[in-house]
Amino acid sequence: MGETIAFYVLSFLILSLAIMVVTARNTVHSVIFLVMSFLCVAVLYVVLRAEFLAVIQVLVYAGGIVVLYLFVVMLVNLSGEPEAHEDPRRLGLTGLALAGAVLLELAGIVVYSYSREPSAPVAGAAASPVQGNVEQIGWLLYTDYLIPFEVASVLLLVAMVGAIVLARREL
Amino acid sequence: MIDTILEITPAHYTILSAALFSIGVVGVLVRRNIIIIFMAIELMLNAVNINLVAHARQLENMVGQVFVVFIIAVAAAEAAVGLGIILAFFRNKETVNIDEMNVMRW
């Protein structure tokens, strides 16, 4: 019962905040709505018993990436409004129609796959030698998925160097 | 009917993630401000994350959550580089309207 109420309240919040992100006129308001929707997604992860992911979502997404967005918005927004809502190059209705098509396709896939008989049950995880959400993720990251882990860290290093090179002033 | 509403299955989470994804698609297709487009892309990535976590919980397999960790890392890298590109472009052309970002040199 608790999960039902939590799910419906959270999904209402997430979807309405997402709509406000894409429709707000002021870019800073958009960023704040984005932060709020990320926090609601983190609470949804807690409902789904993925506590480590919830905290990582708040730490990296809401506390890191969106701060970066806010900085760039403040550096870039300093001169006037860049968005004209009556801009004739905007294809509002076409965009909405295409997004509606995407939604219908995805909903169709969901309904189709859940109305069929489930095939052979997926082999669940082998009993992990550790207990607890953080420990299990850590175990998988350092044994089965070690190479993607190291590649991801090199990727982050490259991204860091790239961002610094791109954004520095040519003095 | 009441049962499908009251009992939360992973299908519910998938529909939530599909709705969030299509809101992101609306943002990318309709808005002209490139920063809002980037934020809509982050919404799409979050939608995928919700889907993965819901199925990881149902199948009792932690690989879904490990994948989400990688997606978050890649999203961070992409946001950093993308915003660096926007800043570099803005320094040259003073605009964030993507309709005006249509030349390779000026």
Add this chain to the structure above:
Amino acid sequence: MIDTVIIPLLKIAVLLNAVLVSVTFMTLLERKVIAWAQSRLGPMRVGPYGVLQAIADPIKLILKEDITPARADKWMFTLAPILSLVPALIVFSVVPFGGDELFYITDINVGLLFIISVTSIGVYGIILAGWASNSKYPLLASLRASAQLISYEIAVTMTLVSVTLTAGTLSMVGIVEAQQEAGLWFGFVQPVAFVLVLIGGLAETNRAPFDMPEAEQELTGGFHTEYSGMRFALFFLAEYANMIVIAAVVTVLFWGGWLRPFPSVEILGFLDLIPSWIWFFGKMFVFLYLFIWIRATLPRYRYDQLMRIGWKVLIPVAIANIVVTGVVKVLL
């Protein structure tokens, strides 16, 4: 129903009241200690030895006129102090003040990460305050302050990774119990990490000597220039609440939380007569006094020196600490 809803609500009410009252009296403590360090007496008029000054100040701030700048963004202007104060208060829900289950609200299994992530939400209050004020000085000050915060956040997070390696768990109660098992406070096992968290904590809460964002000589009041009355009071409350958070976290991680000194030596068993929460508050008070003492003594860092320390000194030392901790943990 009783112990899943009513008791936690009661604990939350008690904790919030305690934190807010203690933050108010922290302002008085700071003025008194700095005054004594400067050979003067501090506030002495209101109440015996100036004790009631802590109540007079909030009354004054509440009764002040609430000014919003003319073209400021109203919603963001109001939201900024809230976004600064609320994360500082939320963090207290996972800090264990004593040995029994009565003394903490909850013990989640990712408690330490929860603290780091919630304090990183506090950056938004500063950025929004500068932006929403629609004025040059606050904007510059808020950009500086938030850049400082996120830089030192990285160093502190890396240091806390090495503490997690030593303790083997992320839950705050688990870390104190690990210290009890080891029979030794982690301050002796990880002295470098302790110093790093202390310095990083000072920088994260904009305390001297890292308080360039609030420096009145340089930036006319920093990011809260345009704030007056109760909103300004909220920013101040947020800063002192953050200070108490850092003191509490340092106590739990490095000084044994609620444990007595040398928790496994039997001879000192008579020290167990002192309740666990008194040990905790005593240690926390020592760190709060240390923070105020540092403010009274050290001069302020310039902004580029500040950033240099954060990136070029603290982060490499934190990474080296992780490596050494990992090696030692494997070898032993």
